[in-house]
Every structure is written in C-alpha cells, then in structure tokens.
Amino acid sequence: MIDIKLIRQDIDTVRKSIHDRKARVDLEEIQALDSSRRDILFEIDNLKMKRNENSAAVGKGNLAPDEKGKLITQTKELGEKIKQGDQKIRELEEAISGKMQLIPNILNESTPLGDSEEDNPEIRRFGEPRIFDFPVMDHADIGTALDLLDFPRGVKLAQSRFTLLKGAGARLERALINFMLDTHTGQNGYQEIFPPLLVNQNAMRGTGQLPKFEEDLFKTTTGLYLIPSAEVPLTNIYNDEILREEELPICFTAYTPCFRSEAGSYGKDTKGYIRQHQFNKVELVKFAHPDQSFDELEKLVRNAEMILELLELPYRVISLCSADIGFSAAKCYDLEVWLPSENRYREISSCSNCTDFQARRANIRFKPKEGGKNRFVHTLNGSGLAVGRTLAAILENYQTKEGGLIVPKVLVPYMGGLTEILRNH
C-alpha cells in the first residue's frame, strides 16, 4: 500500500508511476472519497469534543438537577449524530482502503521504463553457454531417460503440473536445497527459518497477494492459503511489530515448497519441470533501513547469483522495466539461467525491493535511534534460488554425449560422493 498522503500532496508522482506501469487506477475517485472523509471526520470530532465536555460536566456533579437533565438529553442527541457520522466514516474508509490496496507500489527512479518484457535491460552476464557437439536434449527428456523425473505419475497422483522426483533426481533436488541453505546461512549471513506453509488472509494481504491476486492461490476449506512463496510467511514474521533500528538489517532464508494455481498460464511451459503447481524454492527476505534498502538489494542479488556461480551455470541479470515489474516492487532484478534446449535465458530468481509498500500493509515499523516517530522498514525478497528450475538447468547444462549427467562439483558432497549419473540402458 502506498501512503495516501502521496495522493493528497504529490499525485503527479503516483500518476506517473501508474502510467509507467501501464496500470489503471481511478485516483480521482480516491481523492474525492478521501476529502469527504476528512470533512465528516472534522465535523464528528467536534461533536465528540462537545460530548466529552458535557459528560465531564455531568460527572463533576455540581449542576442543578434540571440543568443536568437538560444536558443529558442534549448529549444523548449528540450521541445519535455521532453514531451516524462514525458509520459514514467507516464506510468511506472501507471504500478508500479497498481502492488503495489495488494501487501498485511507486516505482523507484532507477527502474527502467519500458512497454513490455522485451524492454528489460541486461545488467551483466556470467559464464559462457557451453558448446555442444551433439544434439542437446531438454531437461524433461533427460530427466525421464535417467528416471529422475516421472511426469505421468505426478499427473496420476494429482493433476497436470505435478511431478514425481525419483532416486538420484529426488536426491539432487534435496542436495540443491541443502547446498543453497548452507551457503546463505554459512556465507551470506541469513538466519534459517522453517515457516508454516499455510497462512491466513491477513498475512496474504500484508505482502500484497490479496486482495488482487486471489486466483493465483490455493485456498483450504478452513480459509487458509497455501503459500505461493516463503516471502509471505517470512515477511509477515514481523507483522504488526516494532523493531529496533540497531537490529536492521534482518536477513532470513527459508526452504519451502511453494504452491501456485497458475491460473491463466494455460499453454505456457506445459512440458517439463519449469512451471509447476508445487515447486521448491529457497527464499531470501530482508528487513532493511529505508536509507540502506537499495544497497541491500544489490547484496541480495549477489547472494542469489553466488549460487549460480558456484554451480557454474551461465546466467544473466536483467532489470525489470516499468511494464514488467511486480505489483509490490519498486525495483526488481531477475536472474535468468541459460537453458540450452531453448537456446535462451530463463527466469530462475526474482529479487525485489518492496520499499515500504509491504511494511505499510503489514504494519512493520522500527524505532529510530535518534528518537522521533516510528518509521516503516523496507522489505526485500528474492529467490535464492528456485530449486526446480535449478535442477532443470543442471540437467540441460551438465548432460553428456552418452545421455548421462555430470554432478556439479559443489553438489558432489551432498550426493554422497556421486559424480555422475549414468544411463542404464
């Protein structure tokens, strides 16, 4: 949620941000609702002041009986007016907040302008795509051939876009999770969390999944939601809390399965392990001081990049342009890994600075060292990394001419010393 004061005082900034995002929001309507709210609030506050004065006078008990009776009757009438006014104010506030929650975050000035994902500028690259002297297979075919991935049985057990991992495939996925967590906790300074995988509506609202993106979520019969990312429980850890400035930045990492209904993505990536209803991810979340958050974003991206570098997977970093960036983010980098079968880079991590957008929704503040008003923290999140896509990238980039798979060096200890997965027949 953005600050409504921005709409009062600097609506041009809001308008520009919405325009650059190619979004549409009726700001004039919010302005009108806000201004009538303030009018009524002022009026009712004055009536309340009167009521408080009257009640105090009655309480003192030094009034003549008839005077006292008159005052009580009069105050009773005030009470009726106040009740009606309060009701009206509540209605207006609900309307305003409903509309405010649909406004995306204000873009940071460093977010590049663009009309579509075609306009996302590349920031840097790592590694050289390998030259293959044999026809490359895609990860689905390799995974099936090596009996690491079982797509039909995943479908049988659940539905399409659910996959079964088997044997060395399951172990490779687990090895990746452990390798990523160990790196982030051991070298990058994150604290490991294992959060609930189901969260309530309030948490979903805090990070911005609700109310706008409900159709992307799985909901249980008891009203809880399956998390689409550990971003949700991690960021909401401090929902409604006040931190001390000295604690910042706070850095959390978590491995969790993630659940997405992928509504509206029919026809996209239907083959393979790239787009699943359930997938594993290691997430990075930071709570940062507003003055530090963009530096912290750079560090967070580097933390995620480090995983790809250690795995020796070629990748590039792009900066999402105004039309492609997510709802809660002010600035966002995507990491894209090289997929030989597609002959292109594919998203494997998304690292965002949400500035105070989520903090305002989730009411996460900190007490400034020098005193003064509590301020909203800045929240950041990024994948470090999407495990399934990392597995897919390994299958493709590490395939051998003989149809086997070399285990990336850093994963060998996590694979019980296994260096290569061979084809049986």
Added chain:
RNA sequence: GGAGAGGUGUCCGAGUGGUUGAAGGAGCACGCCUGGAAAGCGUGUAAAUGGGCAACCGUUUCCGGGGUUCGAAUCCCCGCCUCUCCGCCA
C-alpha cells in the same frame, strides 16, 4: 471435542463506570556521579488520525465487532487468539 483461565503501551505488569492515556517495573534517551565503565540518582519516553506554516489544539485507541450509559480498559452479547487440564492423534 469437553472444562477452566486470560488477551492492557517497545516489553513485563497494575487497574471492575467519571482528573486512567492509563500505577509500578524493564528497556531506551538525556543529565548527575566516575579516571573510564557498571551500579546508583534525577528527568524524559505510546500510537494512529484530523486541523494549523508552526507553537499547539482536537479525536480515537487497553484483541476485534456489536450493545448498555450523559460517560466504558472497567458492565452485557458475539467472534478471534493464547494458556492450563482432560480426550483424540503424527
């Protein structure tokens, strides 16, 4: 699922109808003390919101929502959550 207890400020915790925005403590800030620190002493320290350039003033807030009352942290109803005991259970 059955029985009971409880949800108060950054934290702990008192408070059952009117100077309670809220005792006391911790924490934090500043000052005194000290060679320096700790301890000790003193002072200060809630948030949201509206008006105002500001000083300042008003309103609201003691889990949430309704109600009673001139007036509610305090009384009544509903809901949510937490804890204890019993039952069930990985």
